[in-house]
Amino acid sequence: MADIRTIDQLQDALDKEMSWRLKEVVAFSVASKANDPERRYFIRAGVALLYAHWEGFVKNSSELYLSFVDGRGLNYNQLKSCFSVFGLKSKLQMLAASRQSQTNVEAFDFILQELGSKARLQLGSAINTxxxxTSKVFSNIATSLDINLSTYSSRFNLIDESLVHRRNKIAHGEYIDIGGKEFGELLDDILQIMREYKTDLENAASTEAYKR
Incomplete structure (x- = not known):
């Protein structure tokens, strides 16, 4: 992943991340509305594809935002705790797991000493879908980036039942009954959530919401 050092770079990367996904799912939406028996195949494939873009966009856009925050060159103590955790997680895990007093003291001293140094976020494994x-996993990712969940909570059932549950049934070779109109509505709703998440990341970057 390329370094993201400016808001313009972040916005450009997020725009590209959204645009190619939008073109692909819209193509399936058009095919699903065709008046022929084969449209049900496009609908099944479209649900699976829509889920793939939902997961891919949330993961990649979150990583782009983290790359931007990492590129700010701030110290750990200048960042909100949720971002500092990405750089100090291994030591925090050591504190949680170890029963050895000396190991815990060393880990805690390391954290104290590092707070005034430049943050180095572990981007490679930071975002786990x-x-x-599901809405639970999405909430965990959004919270780790200090993104407010209040505007998303009313659509958690949509994510879990209308998208993820159906995708899982398709992935396991099970039959699902969904018409072209219902698929079109699902596509519009999920794309809207993706757009809102993109906007939230852009706003967080422009307002420096990552700072303590």
Missing amino acids: ESNL
């Missing part, structure tokens, strides 16, 4: 981006 668990290959099953």
Whole structure:
């Protein structure tokens, strides 16, 4: 992943991340509305594809935002705690797991000493969708980036039942009954959530919401 050092770079990267996904799912939406028996195949494939873009966009856009925050060159103590955790997680995990006093003291001293140094966020493994981006997993990712969940909570059932549950049934070779109109509505709703998440990340970057 390229370094993201400016808001313009972040916005450009997020725009590209959204645009190619939008073109692909819209193509399936058009095919699903065709008046022929084969449209049900496009609808099934479209649900699976829509889920793939939902998971892919949330993961990649979150990583782009983290790359931007990492590129700010701030110290750990200048960042909100949720971002500092991405750089100090290994030591925090050591504190949580170890029963050895000396190990715990060393880990805690390391954290104290590092707070005034430049943050180095561990981007490679930072965002985990668990290959099953339910509302719970999405909430965990958004919270880790200090993104407010209040505007998303009313659509958690949509994510879990209308998208993720159907995708899982398709992935396991099970039959699902969904018409072209219902698929079109699902597509519009999920794309809207993706757009809102993109906007939230852009706003967080422009307002420096990552700072303590």
